[in-house]
Amino acid sequence: MTKPAPKTKHHHGNLRQALIEAGLSLLEEGGIEALSLRKCAARAGVSHAAPAHHFDGLPGLTKAIGEEGFRVFTAYLQGYIAEHTDPREKLRALCRGYLQFGLDHAGLLKVIFGAGLAAYVDDKRGDADAYQVLRACCAPFIPAGENSQIVEIQVWSLIHGFTLLYISGEFGAPPPAIPDGPFDQVMGLLDRVGTAPAP
Amino acid sequence: MTKPAPKTKHHHGNLRQALIEAGLSLLEEGGIEALSLRKCAARAGVSHAAPAHHFDGLPGLTKAIGEEGFRVFTAYLQGYIAEHTDPREKLRALCRGYLQFGLDHAGLLKVIFGAGLAAYVDDKRGDADAYQVLRACCAPFIPAGENSQIVEIQVWSLIHGFTLLYISGEFGAPPPAIPDGPFDQVMGLLDRVGTAPAP
DNA sequence: CGCGCAAAGTTGACAGCGTAAAGTTTAACT
DNA sequence: AGTTAAACTTTACGCTGTCAACTTTGCGCG
Incomplete structure (x- = not known):
């Protein structure tokens, strides 16, 4: 779907946006309680430490x-x-x-x-x-x-x-x-x- | 100060109220982020599992x-x-x-x-x-x-x-x-x- | 009077969390 | 082609809530 950022795609190809969308869907499904860094990472198919390269924690x-x-x-x-x-x-x-x-x-x-x-x-x-x-x-x-x-x-x-x-x-x-x-x-x-x- | 409940005082003597007051002070000092079960227990001088006998988690x-x-x-x-x-x-x-x-x-x-x-x-x-x-x-x-x-x-x-x-x-x-x-x-x-x- | 039993509190363990450090892969650029 | 840095993984640490098992305490009842 949304792939308007062909800047860098070393391994994953537009993680950051994938993480944000994972977070949005977690939010819809389980409310603010269900939002966690590790679950966003898992849903985006990366390790739990990957988001650190795109966001400040x-x-x-x-x-x-x-x-x-x-x-x-x-x-x-x-x-x-x-x-x-x-x-x-x-x-x-x-x-x-x-x-x-x-x-x-x-x-x-x-x-x-x-x-x-x-x-x-x-x-x-x-x-x-x-x-x-x-x-x-x-x-x-x-x-x-x-x-x-x-x-x-x-x-x-x-x-x-x-x-x-x-x-x-x-x-x-x-x-x-x-x-x-x-x-x-x-x-x-x-x-x-x-x-x-x-x- | 507040000791109007001489119901049971096996070991501590009115834990429950002590836990509540610990939570209130944590809240004042560090906001809602700072409130945790274990910190309340520590501040009341009991182990981290003690609150389970007085509150539902x-x-x-x-x-x-x-x-x-x-x-x-x-x-x-x-x-x-x-x-x-x-x-x-x-x-x-x-x-x-x-x-x-x-x-x-x-x-x-x-x-x-x-x-x-x-x-x-x-x-x-x-x-x-x-x-x-x-x-x-x-x-x-x-x-x-x-x-x-x-x-x-x-x-x-x-x-x-x-x-x-x-x-x-x-x-x-x-x-x-x-x-x-x-x-x-x-x-x-x-x-x-x-x-x-x-x- | 003493025995039992349940309530109160402790200890230890587990899974999940955020974060940091170190190591590995990959792509891009000279 | 070789170097370099970014992207990602792995490992580890401390904190969290919760559960199960164990120890202590004290009240009530036979």
Whole structure:
């Protein structure tokens, strides 16, 4: 399948990517508990010490997996907001994509936010990463002359907290498909974002 | 200090509690990474297999530590809301206590929410646990005839997400004391909780 | 009163983990 | 063709959780 890197292929031919994909599949199958350096190596068909030549230990491999996962995460958000034009619906769709990513890839979400998101954000890529997508969706709701970060942090905190609590079962066993009613009700708080406070 | 359990003291005299407290101190010193069954045993002065007689392995010890931590967490929330009577300020104080607990005991917070909060909630204790405190603080803002859970979930999600993102450094390195301005601005979203949607 | 028995704690072993050092293969480049 | 460095393997070490077997302790019951 994916072989776009003909740089060096002494023995294996594009290990590194094979290790990352092994890690991703381990993550899907057994959650974050199941992720281990040695199992990634075994699944890629190399010895347990081979990854050391491509990553800086387990933290390095985990970071690389997180970077890959962050791209998937970004694609989720972009895919969900794509079908909407109204700013409010767009913001709501962003949150739905956030939650759905958490449901589909719970282990990956923990990897991404386990090391601090800053490790994956590449400022040079412009609006191609998840935080820039959030930023763009929040922009229409920023009151004139106010700190833009406030709204972003409000939205991010709300959906991030909801997603983590939801997938860890705090609101009851989560069905794989998001029930529209309750989700929309909770996210109704977003309708107040950026508006004047109630009297 | 704490010796309220003279049940059995064959050799050690209240191991179990000693193991829990060892785990708590390990958590404070080295975060969740530093918590291990063998280190707890060593710190309590017993062999590495001793904990098996008191807990069901590491998961069992972790759960017990989480229960203890949950009591501290509850005390934080109660302490912070105690000094306020206005419902809005009470709700804000609750959130401040939540965040401050996360700052003071980051490892403990991860233990508590790592296994699902439901493991620690004891319904019989009435309003003495953290969720009941949250419930009580949300009660004044529930619109007549509406599902009370919605507001609770909104508040919980917002402060939970904010706390986790804050302590993991997503908003920049967190100072140990919460800066009032930004915190109040973000929590300003709470002022819209339970009010009619904006036109 | 003393005996037994179960609870509490110790010791030793095992598999799995991450990591480091040393050795071997392989490919590329002069 | 020979050298050199990267890629990979092998071996080993310390740490982890868990299990089984053994020793000690002290309570309760005949």
